[in-house]
Structure formats: C-alpha cells, structure tokens
Amino acid sequence: MCELFGLSSNLPATASLSLSRLAQHGGPPTSIRDGWGVAYYESNDVRLIIDAGSADDSDWLRFVGQHELRSDLVMAHIRKATMGAPTYRNAQPFVRELAGRTHSFAHNGCLPGILEATTLQSRRFSPVGETDSELAFCGLLERLAAIWTTPDNIPLLEERLEMVSTFAAEIREMGPANFLYSDGDALFAHGDRRKNAATGKVTAPGLVYLQHHCSPAGAGISGDGLTVTGADQNISIVASVPLTAEPWQAFTEGEVIAFRAGRIEGRRGIDAARKN
Template identity: 50%
Template sequence: MCELLAMSASQPARLTLSLRTLASHGAPDAASPDGWGVAFYQGDHVVLHREAAPAGDSALVRELEAGGPSTPLALSHIRRATQGAVTLANTQPFVRELAGRTHVFAHNGNLPGVLERTPLPASRYHPVGQTDSERVFCDLMERLGALWNGAFVPPLQDRLSLLAAFAAELRPLGPANFLYADGDALFAHGHRRIQRESGRIEPPGLWLLQRHCKPGDPFPDCPAIAVRGAGPQTVMLVASVPLTTQTWRPLAEGELVAIRGGEVVSTTLPVVS
C-alpha cells in the first residue's frame, strides 16, 4: 500500500530522517515504487515536489533531505499504484485552491467503484488524473466550498465535522486513511491498511508521534530539526507506520484528529450504533 507522512510543528522545521525513511519504502524493490511527492506549506501556499518514479532512487529526495525548505506543516506520500497509470498526474499529494489558500490532500487505500459514483455536483473541481484518491479530493473540495465562503478561516469544529462526515462515507468503500491540510490545520483520518505482520487489512491505518525538542536536538532524539527560533520546539509526526523506535500512538479505526502547531487540538471518533 501507499505510505503517508505529515509533520506539524510549533516553529518552522525541516523533515530529515523521517523523509529519508519514508523514501526507502519507495525504492524499486520495496512495496511502494510508483511515485512520491511532498508539499511544504509556506504561509497560505505550498512548495510542491512530485516525481512519477521511485522515491528511494530520487536525487531530489536526497537534495530535500540536505536543504529542503523549513515549514510548520508538510505532507508527503509514497505511491503504490492501484488505480491509474504511473504518471505525474496520478502522483500525490494533490493540491487545489479555495478561498485564496492552497489545500493539500493525500490518501492511502483503495476505493473500488468510487470513479463510477454520481458525477461531481458542481463544475469547479475536476480530477486531472485517473485515481480514486483525486476523485474523492475533488468531492471534498466541493463540500468545503460551502464553509470557505468568506475572508476568514471557518471554525475548526465546522471543518472537523464536515471531514468526519466525509470520512464516514469513504470507510464502507475501502481503506480510507487520509491527510488533509488547509494551511491553518492538519487533519488526519486513520482507518485500515495491510499490516506487515499479519498481511490482513485492519487497523491501525495511521500512527502519531509527538516530541518536545530543544534547539539543536539531533534526530532520532527529535523527529525534526528546528531551523528558526531559539525556543523549544513541539513536533507531531503522522505516518502510515512508525518510522522510529520511539513509542508512536495508533489512531483508532475511524479516528479523525485536527493538529495545529504540533498539538492535537481536537479529535472525533465514529458513533457506534
């Protein structure tokens, strides 16, 4: 399956070993060899790098490790193709503009039949490629348009509620782990994925690691390096599988968290009937 990684930090930081570890999963002989991408937020916009080639072989990945941009928020994806050809158009993360901000989405899983669903209800957002992931992102963006209709960022709980309803519709279709960011917050939804030990599709689909770092702390003592600011740093990593030997917390099946500045600021779980 695909691999997801996101970072939220209280101060701008650089992804270092975490990006390299994730990239190793995208080597030609690894499980996810069909492309990779990473989006670094810079204010309301992003610096986006993508290649429709294995991350483990990428000179660009090595360049980003050595001198990538500092950012308080980053999302990355390593692709194993299940729907759509191995092309740049089908490579994640996907980005779209809404209300003058860049919104970023990455999905891990396979949602059979989603491309045959009812056409999108409006005409603003259309997939460029052929993946189920981009199709559901366009659907999500149409829904978010009702919230992002003014000059201000919508209330966090309104966005979380919309995303929770969206995730609840995806889960019956197949594994629906996703990362979404709007520049203000990072949202992570954990569902199910193929587990390395059992080979079965089951929870957890995402893991969290929070670290409180002092200036200059090297990895692996801290999962990112602060590049600006003299004070302490709080970092939250979200990943498909734990990338270090530290204790990561698994997201419960269907759990959706909102993260800002390296802290989980809100969370929701499916209602069990």
Template identity: 50%
Template sequence: MCELLALSSSRPARLSLSLRALASHGDMDGVAPDGWGVAFYAGHDVALFREPVPAAHSPLVQYLEDQGPRTQLAISHIRHATHGAVSLANTQPFVRELGGRSHVFAHNGHLPGIWDNPGFSLGTDRPVGETDSEQACCVLLGRMRGLWRDGMLPALSDRLALLEGFAAELCTMGPANFLYADGDVLFAHGHRRIQRATGKVEPPGLWMLQSLCADASTTAVQSESISVATTGQSLVLVASVPLTADAWQPLTSGQIVVVREGRVITPVA
C-alpha cells in the same frame, strides 16, 4: 503499500526525510516504484515536489533529503499504484486553491466504488488524473467550498464536522487513511491498511508521535527514515507506521486528529 507522512511544528523546522527508507516500510526493496511527492507549507502556499519515478533513482529526492525547505507543516506520500497510470497527474499529494489558501490532500487506500457513488459525484473541482484518491480530494474540496464562500477562515468546528461526514462515507468504500491540510490545521484520518506482520487489512491505518517542548532545550526525532531537530518547540508527526523507537500512538479506526502548529487540538470546542 502507499506510505503517508505529515509534520506539524510550532516553529519552522528542517524535515530531513529519506523517501527511500520511508518507502521500504511498505515495499521490501524501498524504491517506491510508482512515484513520490512532498508538499512544504510556507504561509498559505506550498512548495510542491512530485515525480512519477522511483524515489531511489531520483536526484531530486537526494536534494530534498539534504536541502529541503524549513516549514511548520509538510505532507508526504509514497505511491504504490492501485488505479491509474504511473504519471505525474496521478502522483500525490494533490494541491488545490480554496479561499486564497493552498489545500493539500494525500490518501492511502483503495476506493473502487467511488466513481459509481452518487454522493461522490464531481462539481466544479475536477481531477487532472484518474485516481480514486484525486476523485476523493475533489469531492472534499467541493463540499468545503460552501464553508469558504466568503474567503474568510471558517470555524474549525464546521470544517471538522464536514470532514467527519466525508470520512465516514469514504470508509464505506474501502481503506480511507488520509491527510488533509488547509493552511491553518492538519487533519489526519486513520482507518485501516494492510498490516505487514499479518497481511490482513485492519486498523491501525495511521500512527502519531507528539514531542512537546516547554523550554529552549533541543530535542531530536531521528531514524533512518526521518530526522527532525526541535529547539524550544513542539511537533507532531503522523505516519502510516511508526518511524522511530519513540512511543507512537495508533489512531483508532475512524479517528480524526486535528493538529495546529505542533499541538493536537482535538477535541475541537
């Protein structure tokens, strides 16, 4: 199974994540055989690291675990291929420019009917690889272009409304858990996935953990998969499965959570 992880924080934080341990939640040997990727936001741009190799065999993974950049927003993806070759082009997250910002998209699931669905035909945005996930990414950005036409930040309510319609359509084709960021907010859509305990495809597809810090005290979120030290800040983590012993909350099927600078701002006014 693919694994998703996102961090949003009120101040730049050092996200120390073990991609090998993260991969083990979906793959018993924890090697993430089909690739891995992480996008770290810095303002409106991102530092993107991807490899179509097992995370357990990558010197770059070890470097990022120890020396990853400080960020307020990061999205990570561990790939277990269902469609498309094991290649860099098919490795998530996907990053595209829109409205002078880097937009990041990562998906967990299988959408076999997306190429034949007339509502998901391509416009000016085109995939580099062959995956259903990248097709979904390009269609989403194609729809978003109308909102970003003048280069100004669109109203969040308009962006969310468009995303809700997109997600609802995506769910008709298969499991559609995804993370999408536009340099302003993180959108997390939970649907359903293969549950390790039962082997059934059912909700939840994503889980969320909030850590709200009202003073200058230091709070640590830590496990074998992830470590985040927070000093006087708030943070939100979204992942395919709970990664710590903390009180993670499951997203209901079809639920979209909007996060800005470490705080959930759903519902949007």
C-alpha cells in the same frame, strides 16, 4: 503499499526525509516505484515537489535533502499504484486552490466504488489524473467550498473537522481510506485500516501519531529515514507506521484528528473522548 507522512509544528522545523527508508518501514522496497511527493506549506501556499518515478533513486529527493527545507506543516506520500498509471499527474499530494489558499490531500487505500458515489461528485473541481484518491479530494473540496469564502475568513476548526469527519465516514465504506488533508491552517488525519506487511490482512491501525516537545537546546526527533529539528517547539507527526523507537499512538479505526501548531486541537471517532 502507499505510505503517508504529516508534520505539524508551532514554528518552522526542518524535516529531513529519506522516502526510500520510510517506505521500507511498511513493506518491501518494490513498493516505492510508482511515484512520490512532498508538500511544504509556506503560509497559505505550498512548495510542492512530486515525481512519477522511484523514491530510491531520485535527483529531486537529493535536492530536498541538500536544502533542508523548513516548514510548520509538511505532507508526504509514497505511491503504490492501484488505480491510474504511475505518471506525474497521479503523484500525490494533490493540491487545489480554494478561497485563495492551497489545500492539499494524500490518501492510502483503495476506493473502488467512488465513480458511482453521487454524493462525492464535484461541479467545481475536476481530477487531472485517473486516481480514486484525487476524485475523493475533489469531492471533499466541493463540500468545504460552502464554508470557505475568502482567504481572510478561516472557518471554525470544529466546523471543518465535522465536515472532514463526515466525508471520512462515507469513503471508508468503499474501502481502506487513510488520508491527510490540510488547508494551511490545520492538518486533518483520518486513520482507517491498512494491509499489514507481516500478515497480509487489512486491519487497524491505518495511521499512528507522535507528539514531541523539542527542547531549547534543539533536541529533535531522529529515526530510520527521518530527522526533525527545531528548538523549543511542539511537533506532531503522523505516519502509516512508527518511524522511531518512541511510543507512537495508534488511531482508532475511523478516527479523525485535527492538528494545529504541533498540538491536537480536536478529534472525532469512536475513541475521541480520550485525553489529548
């Protein structure tokens, strides 16, 4: 099955990812052979590394591990193909330019009715590949284009969160719709449902998150397949399943959370009134 990973911090952090190990948290190793990708934000642009091959034997991943890239916003995806062949153009995260900024999107789930969804059709954005995920991303950007006008005019977070939440409510009617979306300023995460590796049933939670404060001495986050380092800063991590022994919090089914600079800045959903 697909796996998602997102990181938000108030200062650049080093996130060392073993995607092959991350994939095994959510299912058997065979689920990591249809492509993968990592996007590291650099201001309003991204350093994007994607591949259509296996995540357990990749020179590109070895390159990523050797260079210890730093970023305050990271998004990663491990693909299990359901719609569209395992090709480079179908690897995620997907990226597009809007208002002089690079926007990124990664999705876990299956949206069989999206081709007939007239409310998600886009005139301005077209998919490069054949996935339902990329079609959904194009539909989301079509809506966001109404509030993104110039690179220097970042729309209010509440306005963006409302649009992302409305979009999430529509696509989850088509099927499991866990996704990460970022405009370079904030990371938006929607937790829905996912297939449980133990039971085979599709249930909530679709995503979990962890909030952590790194001490001035630089004590970070360490787990099986994940190491995050950064001194004296706030870090929030979103993933498909818990990656460390720390107490991760589950998304309520249908909940959307907006992270910025390592903190929760807003949320929408059934349990949105709970404390951040």
